[in-house]
Amino acid sequence: MHLIIAEKNISAKRIAQILAGDEKVKTTKDGSVFTYSFDNRTVVGLKGHVVEVDFEPGYANWRSTTHTPRTLIDAGTVKKPTEKKIVNLIQKLAKKADLVTIATDYDTEGELIGKEAYELVRAVNPDVRVNRARFSAITPAEIRAAFENPVELDFDLAAAGEARQTVDLMWGAALTRFLSLAARRGGRDILSVGRVQSPTLAMIVDREREIENFVPQTYWVLSLTTEKDRTTFEARHTTGRFTDRDAAFTAKERTKEPLVVTEVKEGQKVDRAPTPFDTTTFIVAAARLGFSAANAMRIAEGLYMNGYISYPRTDNTVYPGSLNLNGILETLKGGVFDKDVAWVQQNRRSKPTRGKKESTDHPPIHPTAAATREVLGEEQWKVYELVVRRFLATLSPDAKWATTRYTFDASGETYRAAGGRLIEAGWRRVYPYSEAKETILPAIGQGEKLPIREVKLEEKETQPPARYSQSRLIQVMEELGLGTKSTRHEVIGKLISRRYVEGNPLRPTLVGRAVIDALDNHAATITEPEMTRTLEEHMQLIKQSRRSRDDVIHESRQMLHQVFDNLEAHESEIGNEIMEQTAEERTVGSCPVCGRDLRIRHSGASQFIGCNGYPECRFNISLPGTAWGRAIRTDETCEKHNLAHIRLIKKGARPWDLGCPLCNHISSNIEALYLMPSMTDDLLQRLHEQHIYTVSDIAGMPPEELAEALGIGIEEARGLAGEAEDALEVLRRRSELRKLVRKIVPPRKGRSHAKIFKSLLDEGIGDLHALSQAEVATLKKAGIPETAANELLDEARRLSGERALREAGVPAVSLKKYLEAGISRPEDLCYLPIPYLAGKTGINPETVHKHVDLVCRHLGRPTPPKITRQAIERGRKELLEIPGLGEATLQRLHLAGVYNAETLLEADPEMVSSITGIPKARIHDYIGHLK
DNA sequence: GCAAGGTC
Numbered sequence: 001m002h003l004i005i006a007e008k009n010i011s012a013k014r015i016a017q018i019l020a021g022d023e024k025v026k027t028t029k030d031g032s033v034f035t036y037s038f039d040n041r042t043v044v045g046l047k048g049h050v051v052e053v054d055f056e057p058g059y060a061n062w063r064s065t066t067h068t069p070r071t072l073i074d075a076g077t078v079k080k081p082t083e084k085k086i087v088n089l090i091q092k093l094a095k096k097a098d099l100v101t102i103a104t105d106y107d108t109e110g111e112l113i114g115k116e117a118y119e120l121v122r123a124v125n126p127d128v129r130v131n132r133a134r135f136s137a138i139t140p141a142e143i144r145a146a147f148e149n150p151v152e153l154d155f156d157l158a159a160a161g162e163a164r165q166t167v168d169l170m171w172g173a174a175l176t177r178f179l180s181l182a183a184r185r186g187g188r189d190i191l192s193v194g195r196v197q198s199p200t201l202a203m204i205v206d207r208e209r210e211i212e213n214f215v216p217q218t219y220w221v222l223s224l225t226t227e228k229d230r231t232t233f234e235a236r237h238t239t240g241r242f243t244d245r246d247a248a249f250t251a252k253e254r255t256k257e258p259l260v261v262t263e264v265k266e267g268q269k270v271d272r273a274p275t276p277f278d279t280t281t282f283i284v285a286a287a288r289l290g291f292s293a294a295n296a297m298r299i300a301e302g303l304y305m306n307g308y309i310s311y312p313r314t315d316n317t318v319y320p321g322s323l324n325l326n327g328i329l330e331t332l333k334g335g336v337f338d339k340d341v342a343w344v345q346q347n348r349r350s351k352p353t354r355g356k357k358e359s360t361d362h363p364p365i366h367p368t369a370a371a372t373r374e375v376l377g378e379e380q381w382k383v384y385e386l387v388v389r390r391f392l393a394t395l396s397p398d399a400k401w402a403t404t405r406y407t408f409d410a411s412g413e414t415y416r417a418a419g420g421r422l423i424e425a426g427w428r429r430v431y432p433y434s435e436a437k438e439t440i441l442p443a444i445g446q447g448e449k450l451p452i453r454e455v456k457l458e459e460k461e462t463q464p465p466a467r468y469s470q471s472r473l474i475q476v477m478e479e480l481g482l483g484t485k486s487t488r489h490e491v492i493g494k495l496i497s498r499r500y501v502e503g504n505p506l507r508p509t510l511v512g513r514a515v516i517d518a519l520d521n522h523a524a525t526i527t528e529p530e531m532t533r534t535l536e537e538h539m540q541l542i543k544q545s546r547r548s549r550d551d552v553i554h555e556s557r558q559m560l561h562q563v564f565d566n567l568e569a570h571e572s573e574i575g576n577e578i579m580e581q582t583a584e585e586r587t588v589g590s591c592p593v594c595g596r597d598l599r600i601r602h603s604g605a606s607q608f609i610g611c612n613g614y615p616e617c618r619f620n621i622s623l624p625g626t627a628w629g630r631a632i633r634t635d636e637t638c639e640k641h642n643l644a645h646i647r648l649i650k651k652g653a654r655p656w657d658l659g660c661p662l663c664n665h666i667s668s669n670i671e672a673l674y675l676m677p678s679m680t681d682d683l684l685q686r687l688h689e690q691h692i693y694t695v696s697d698i699a700g701m702p703p704e705e706l707a708e709a710l711g712i713g714i715e716e717a718r719g720l721a722g723e724a725e726d727a728l729e730v731l732r733r734r735s736e737l738r739k740l741v742r743k744i745v746p747p748r749k750g751r752s753h754a755k756i757f758k759s760l761l762d763e764g765i766g767d768l769h770a771l772s773q774a775e776v777a778t779l780k781k782a783g784i785p786e787t788a789a790n791e792l793l794d795e796a797r798r799l800s801g802e803r804a805l806r807e808a809g810v811p812a813v814s815l816k817k818y819l820e821a822g823i824s825r826p827e828d829l830c831y832l833p834i835p836y837l838a839g840k841t842g843i844n845p846e847t848v849h850k851h852v853d854l855v856c857r858h859l860g861r862p863t864p865p866k867i868t869r870q871a872i873e874r875g876r877k878e879l880l881e882i883p884g885l886g887e888a889t890l891q892r893l894h895l896a897g898v899y900n901a902e903t904l905l906e907a908d909p910e911m912v913s914s915i916t917g918i919p920k921a922r923i924h925d926y927i928g929h930l931k
Numbered sequence: 932g933c934a935a936g937g938t939c
Binding site: 007008009046047048049050052053055060062069072083104105109110112113161164165167168169170171172173174175176177180186187188190192193194195196197301305313483484486487490491 | 932933934935936937938939
C-alpha cells in the first residue's frame with residue numbers, strides 16, 4: 001500500500017481526487033479522521049503539527065527551587081502528540097505501507113511537519129521507503145508532476161524549523177516564568193514574553209511614547225484662489241510649509257495681482273494595476289472595508305474551506321505558471337461579474353501583475369469558484385468580491401492619468417496648481433476600492449493673467465505619528481520579518497488577551513509598558529526584531545548544511561545564559577518596578593473619605609473597590625461578583641466623582657461597562673436605604689455628603705460616629721442603626737428568595753429572573769414566608785410556569801416552616817428528625833397528636849411535648865396536654881388486645897389522637913374515620929369490643 | 932500556567 005501524508009484534510013482530499021483521475025475515490029472516516037483511497041493508494045491529512053515540543057518531565061513547577069526558570073535553558077525537550085487520533089491512524093496505516101510519500105506544504109514549516117510524520121512512520125515501520133512530493137499549488141499539473149518525480153525529505157530544511165522551535169520555547173518559557181515570578185503574577189495575569197510578541201508589543205509601546213513626547217510645531221500654509229472660465233481653483237505657494245511666521249505673513253502681503261502663468265506642464269502618469277494578494281495585502285485591503293484582521297482571516301478561511309477562494313495563508317505575490325488564469329476567468333463568467341470578466345478578457349494585459357515576494361508554498365489568494373451573494377451572505381460576499389475583483393485587477397491594464405501643472409507668479413511669489421484627469425480607467429473599472437480622485441483644471445496658456453479672488457494663510461500644527469491600526473501593525477510586522485502569514489493576526493490577539501494592549505488603534509496598557517521597560521533594561525535581545533533576523537540567518541545556514549541545528553541552539557543557549565546573568569542580578573529590582581508601575585492599573589482614583597488610593601481588589605469570587613488606607617479607612621465600593629466578569633479600569637473618568645469607569649470582562653462574553661463604580665454603587669443602594677422608615681430625601685443627601693451609601697454602612701457604624709457625622713443626637717443615631725439592621729434583614733430575606741427563584745424557575749426569553757422577582761415584589765412577596773403563603777395563580781401571573789410554581793411553593797413552605805421551627809427553639813438534632821419524617825410546618829407540630837409525632841420521628845413523647853409547647857407559644861396557640869411514654873405504652877397494649885387491630889391501624893389511630901382505650905371510647909367515630917381512612921363500621925366494632 | 936508554528 002502506498003501511503004500519502006498531506007498537511008491537512010482538505011489537501012489530502014484534493015490530492016486524492018487529482019491522482020485518482022477517472023477512478024473513484026473511496027472516502028473512509030476513521031474516528032474523526034478521513035482517509036481517501038484508490039488503487040492501492042491511501043491519502044491522509046494531518047492537522048499541521050500533530051506533535052509539539054515541550055520540556056522533558058520535571059519542569060512543570062514554576063516555583064521549584066531546583067528547576068528555576070534559568071534551568072529551562074538547558075532542559076531537554078521531548079515531542080508529544082497533540083493530535084492523538086491522527087497520530088494513531090498514521091501509525092496504523094504506516095505498518096501496512098510499502099511506500100510512504102510526504103506531501104506537506106512546500107516551505108520550512110511544511111518540511112518540519114513532514115519530518116514529524118516521517119518519525120511517526122519510522123517508529124512503527126523502520127524499513128519502509130519514504131519519499132517527498134513538492135508542489136506549490138494543488139493543481140492537477142503540479143500534483144501530477146510532483147508525484148511523478150518524487151524527491152527525498154530535506155532533513156536540513158526540517159532541522160532549521162526544529163532549531164526555531166527549540167529556541168522559541170526556551171527563550172519564551174524561561175523569560176515568561178522569570179518575569180511573572182519576579183512581579184508575583186500568576187494565573188491569568190502571567191507576563192508572557194516571546195521572540196515575536198515582545199518586539200511587536202515594543203513597537204506599540206514605542207509609538208505611544210513618541211506620541212506622548214511629541215512637541216507640535218506650528219507652521220503656516222499659504223494658498224490663493226483664482227478663476228478661469230468661471231471655474232475657481234486653488235494654487236498653493238511653492239514654500240509648502242512656512243515655519244517662520246513673519247516670512248509667511250510677508251509672503252501673503254506680497255501676493256498681489258497680476259497672477260501670471262509662468263509655466264504650463266502637461267504629462268501622463270501610469271497608475272499601476274495592483275499586485276496579487278498575499279495574506280498581508282489582503283488583510284490591509286479588508287481593513288479598508290471595515291474588517292478586523294482576525295475577522296478577515298476567519299471569513300477567508302471559511303471561503304477557502306468551502307472552495308470559493310484559494311488558501312488564504314500565503315506569502316506569495318506572483319501567480320505560478322501552473323495556475324490556469326484563463327480557466328478561473330471562465331469560472332467567474334455568468335454571474336454578477338460577467339461584464340467585468342468579459343472586459344478583462346478583451347483588455348487583458350500581456351502578463352499578470354507580480355509583487356516583490358515570490359515563494360513556493362501557495363499561490364497568491366485568488367477565487368476558485370463562482371458564488372452568489374445569496375449563498376454566501378453579506379459578510380462573506382464582501383470578502384469574496386474583494387478577492388474576485390483583486391484577481392480581475394491583476395489581469396487588467398494599468399490606468400492612465402493626464403496631469404497638468406501650472407506655475408504662477410504673483411508679484412514675485414510663486415504658486416502652483418496641480419490637476420489630474422483619468423484618461424484610461426484600466427483596472428480601476430473592475431476594482432473600485434480605492435477612489436480615483438480627479439482634479440480638473442481649466443485650460444490656461446502660458447503668459448495668461450488671472451485674477452486673485454482670495455489669499456488664504458492657514459495656521460496649522462504638526463501632528464504626532466498615528467497609533468498602529470491592526471492592519472498597519474501587520475504590515476510593519478511583515479516588513480520586520482516578525483511572525484508569519486498565519487500567525488501575525490494571532491499575535492495581536494495574544495497581546496490583547498494578555499491585557500498588554502487595548503483599543504483600535506492599539507494602545508499599550510500599563511502592564512504592557514512595564515513589561516517592555518523591564519525587558520528593554522535587562523533583556524533587550526527579546527524585544528528587538530533583530531533576534532528574528534539573526535535566527536532566520538542561522539536557519540538559512542542550517543538549510544545550506546553550513547551549520548548544524550545543535551550548534552545554532554547551543555549558541556542561543558549561551559546568549560540566554562548571559563541574559564539571565566543580568567536578570568537574576570536584578571530580580572527584585574525588576575519585580576518591584578513592574579509591581580509599582582502596574583499598581584496604577586488597579587487604581588480607580590482617590591478615596592473620597594481620606595484621599596488615599598482606591599484600588600480594585602479581588603478575593604476569590606468577589607471583587608470590590610477598597611481604600612489603600614484600610615483598615616484605618618474602611619471606605620469601599622461594592623462590585624458585581626467575578627461571575628459577571630473580572631473588573632478592570634478603563635480610561636474614562638466620572639466627572640462627578642473623579643473615578644475611573646469600570647468594565648467587567650469575561651471570556652466569550654461582551655464586556656459589561658459598569659460606568660462610574662460610585663455612581664453605580666449609589667444608585668443600586670438607594671432603594672435599600674428607603675427601606676428604613678426614617679429615610680427622607682434630606683437625610684439621604686446628608687448621608688451621601690458623609691460618603692455613607694449603604695444600609696450596611698449605617699448598621700456597621702458605631703452610633704457615636706453616625707451621630708457626629710450627621711449632627712444628630714446619639715439616641716436618634718441608635719434608632720437609625722436599628723432601622724438599618726431591620727432593612728438588612730429584609731434584604732437578606734429577599735436575596736434568599738431570589739436564590740430560590742433562580743434555582744427552581746428556568747430562565748426564559750422575555751422573562752428574566754430580575755423581571756419575575758420584580759413582579760413578586762409588586763405582589764408583596766418579598767421573602768420565603770410570603771412566598772409559602774402565596775397562591776399558584778399569583779406566581780403564574782408573575783410569569784412562572786405552573787410546574788415550577790408548584791415546586792417553588794413546596795420548597796418555600798418547607799424552608800419557611802423549617803425556619804419557623806428553628807426560630808421557635810426546636811434544637812437542630814430534633815429538627816432534622818422532624819424534617820426527615822416530613823414534618824416541616826410549625827402548624828403540624830401544634831395540631832398533630834403527640835403520640836403520632838413521637839411514633840413518626842422516634843423522639844421521646846416528653847421531648848416532643850416540649851417542642852410542641854415551644855412552637856405553640858411561638859404561634860400564640862394553646863399547648864395540648866402532656867402525654868407520657870408510659871401512657872402511650874399502656875394505651876398501646878390496651879388497643880392491641882382488640883381483635884383485628886394491628887400495628888398499622890394503631891399508627892393510623894395515633895393520627896386521630898386515639899392512643900388508648902379511653903381516647904377511643906371518647907372519640908367521634910365519624911371524625912376518626914375521616915382522618916384515618918378506617919371504615920366507620922370497624923371503628924364501631926372496636927368501640928363495641930371495649931364496651 | 933510558558934513560545935511560535937501549523938490547522939479548524
